[in-house]
Amino acid sequence: MTDVSLGMPQLPAPDYPAEVRERLAADAAQVIARYPDSRSALLPLLHLVQSEEGHVTRTGMRFCAETLGLTTAEVTAVATFYTMYRRKPSGEYQVGVCTNTLCAVMGGDAIFDELKEHLGVGNNETTPDGKVTLEHIECNAACDYAPVVMVNWEFFDNQTPESAKAMVDDLLAGRQVVPTRGAPLCTYKETARILAGFPDEREGAVEAGGGAGPASLIGLRIARGESPHTPIVHPRGEARGDADTEGGE
Template sequence: MTDTNIDFSEAAAPLVEKLLAPALEIIARYPAGRERSALLPLLHLVQTQEGHVSPSGVAFCADVLGINKAQVGAVATFYTMYKRRPTGDYLVSVCTNTLCNMMGGQRVYDELSEHLGVGHDETTADGKITFEHAECLAACDYAPVVTVNYDFAIDEATPESAIALVEKLRNGERPAPSRGARLGSLKEMQHQLAGFSDERDGALADGPAGTPTLRGVTLAQQHGVAVANFNPDTPIAKTKPAREGGNTGNEVKK
């Protein structure tokens, strides 16, 4: 099944030349007979070319895995990280979940939406920004949080800081994020999500936990509550490269 004698359909043809080799590399990470488990990273792989999962992308995944397009479509429509329409260079996500909402996330979302002139899951006319509200981005300690292409771009965001960020992106700048590596394009990020290593400087350079993260521990200590095995100088868990042979675990259910 992983040889190159795959009978690709006409719909898949535009992607075969560029994606067949990396697709076979991804599929080879899975045990024989379980190749279809590669579907999640393969959907990210097709997004490296098109920015979304197009009919060609669906056909390519189906053909290379030997499954049908309905099976691919069922998965691609289940997770928010697989886009069904063309996207901009930057996916700007504003968390409006419980804690971020309490800390002003909805106001950030509303004012940024008005500034950009687009709503949830829409792309600006210049093709630069796709905008969305997001469920919890797992950084509640820094609420409200804005990510760009799934990287934390602004901690403790305000409408003003969010608008300043998108304007820099639209002007071709790559502003330094609050944490982590330099921001990449959405297509570049899809390459990482497909399970290939992140080559950006600083991609794995997490330092000690920040003050907001430690606030609970600090309060506990101030109130004389013992915190077992806690060392504030221990770096927080490093962001691992995507697991070999699989999706990143970051896929979010719709």
């Protein structure tokens, strides 16, 4: 899909098996009902088909087009515009290292380089076992926790090359990984379903990760005359335990 292919046009994409189509159609109806105009459901529906197959396939785009009365060209135009839609088979876990300026300078570049070497993959490539896709991402609105790594769009704050490598090792080994702020990781497909607008049904998922992180609270603590947690100049990634203790004081 990502290559420009000249020559014979492709045959129309195959449809989903009847059972899958029926299930997705029921979901799609719920999504469409949220909007005054059905086309507004296109972005969530692309998340939905991504939750079925792990990436946006031609079959998925055909489904969106038929459901919303659009052409596949119209759907393709949208699907290729947004970076969260994966256009080829990819890993169960999408590991994104922020390399926008602030995170890059604070160590994101080093983390990304070390992860590439550690995993033996380049940008937007997947480990052979299909577990981890690595990419560099743009600013994810957590600059006060730099350098930041996102996995399936959950926050891993104050990372170091060591903490990031240990985290991907856990992912590769199939161990449960818990982000700094947010719920224990689910798979990329499950994440995509939440993005389609279906609330996370897992017990405790909303509460997981607790309240605001330590950096979010620093101004509040100072305003109350409390000492903020000791200014952290050492790697906050490896001192996560300490930060938790301080956060709970």
